[in-house]
Amino acid sequence: MRRLKILFIFALLFIGIRSFNALDTEQKVHDYAFLLTSEEEEKLNELAHEFVDEYNMDIVMVTIKNRDLSLSTKEYAQDFYDYNKFGIGNTHDGLILVIDMSSDRYFKISTTGEAIRIYDDDRIDSILDDIEDQIDKDYDAYYKFFETFINSSSKYAKMGVPSSNENLYIDKYGDPHYRKQFPWVGITIFSLIISIIVIVVLYLKNKMVRKATSADVYLIKSTINITNRLDRFLTTHTTSVRINDASSSSGHVGGSSVSRGSSGISHGGGGRRM
């Protein structure tokens, strides 16, 4: 029976992550690596629902044993979340923790929608630290990892949006945008420059006496005769400047690192090796 289950998961993973959609999104814990007892699973699911009710953000926990090697843990986490349609509201607010037990062991948090705002890089690091501490304490206490994850996430959700992301906002497609500081200084400098130009122009209107330096008015245009034209090459030099690569799909918005998953939805987050 157990073997069958493994086979089924194997098949599922091989068929493609994109066929996840049969999952029940009310079930927040998906233990494909069989690290939890069913009681633990149920308890975590309850905690998760409390979190969802309290903060109006989804929280999902997944363990996997064998991963499609064409995907990184990060991509797996993003795709699992996106294609199974987790998340609250139009912007799919929420976060997911994936513990990857395949040959390279990773644990990875991915945030979506409003969660990108709430969990900036510093907070993600802090949550990962908390989980890592727990792993150091007891390597096999998987339940504890998830409990720490929920508690730590709750702590920050309660604190609200960090100052680093105050000017970040999530548009209707779930993409984060950084709202720059209102450019008071720029406006002031712009206005100063224009005012100075206006005053200088008006000042020059009052200074009408000018020494004449050319005799263009007295030049007889029809007598201009150019007899000799020679252009000789002298030297050349080339300079180069590095351009910032702006075309990459990952980047930094406000205090959060953001990348776009295969579904086209933006995610924040971070992860570590176990």
Next chain:
Amino acid sequence: MGNTLDHKCPSCNAVLKFNPHGQNWVCEYCKNKYTIEQLEEYEKKSNKVLEKEPEVKKSDIDVYICPNCGAQIITDPSVSATSCVYCKNTAILKDKLQGEFNPNYVIPFKKTKEDAIDAFKKLGKGKPLMPRAFSKKENINEMSGIYIPFWLYDYNSDGVVEAHCNRITSWSSGNYRYTKTDTFLVTRGGNMSFEKIPVDGSKRFQNDIMNSIEPFDYNDMKEFNYSYLSGFLSEKYDITKEEAQEDAINRAKESFKEQMKKDIIGYNSTTIVKDNINLVNTNSSYVLLPVWMLNIKYKDKIYTFAMNGQTGKLIGDIPIDNKKAILIFIITFAICFLIAFVFMYISRGQI
């Protein structure tokens, strides 16, 4: 004592003044009008002072007898037409305009004293920094219509100009943006002619002011005749043709370089590094050009203004009203700030 001259009306013998608007002579008393031809004929007939060469040597005699009232007129050695302080009659000091001082041409006044006053009153137009009280008629301390001596130079020029020119191309490859600057040595040679570059021949008038009222329309230039001077003041040159020439040469050379530079095309920047221009003075003439000089007294300071007596171009440095300047600065700043603020506010709202 030198000879003075003015024009008497052939009909009533009253003083006859030049009328800039009609370009003729009108007697203020009998209202008769005369053209230059009529006056010349009359003067020939009357065989007056004009005909005989005065035996007075060129000297610095500065005392003249007013032909109208007999009073003594004392003037600067450079003055060639003045007015009697007692009877206000014009006195043309004829011997000062003879021999080498005999002008070749004259451009008669076209603008009257009233035109000059009107132009001064309208000075504030388009100049918001001018103190409002500056252009009041009462501030005109002194004004006079003066024929100012000018030298006019004709030149044939030829020469060569050398310039360093840069052609800049840029492209990107990989993560780098490249900028390539090619430098060329560009040579242009040629020739051109200049006609009647004017240089003020009187030390009394500032060169830059005289530059600023240019240009005069030489189409109105007439053979010199004393008659045009009646009613106006006049000066004789005290800067010789050779001394004055330098300004004209510099201006011609500058224009020559500009013309050559205009022919250099296809570069992003052009810097002239060497030039060798030869000018040949093909002709020069001594002319009297009409200028209204205005001395403006404003807040105990004297400002000199000059109006081109032919075209009406009035120039001079106008004082700045600091209060107005600060006010305009603040208003401009506030308007710009508001526009920029609204613009930024709206554009951010659209994200």
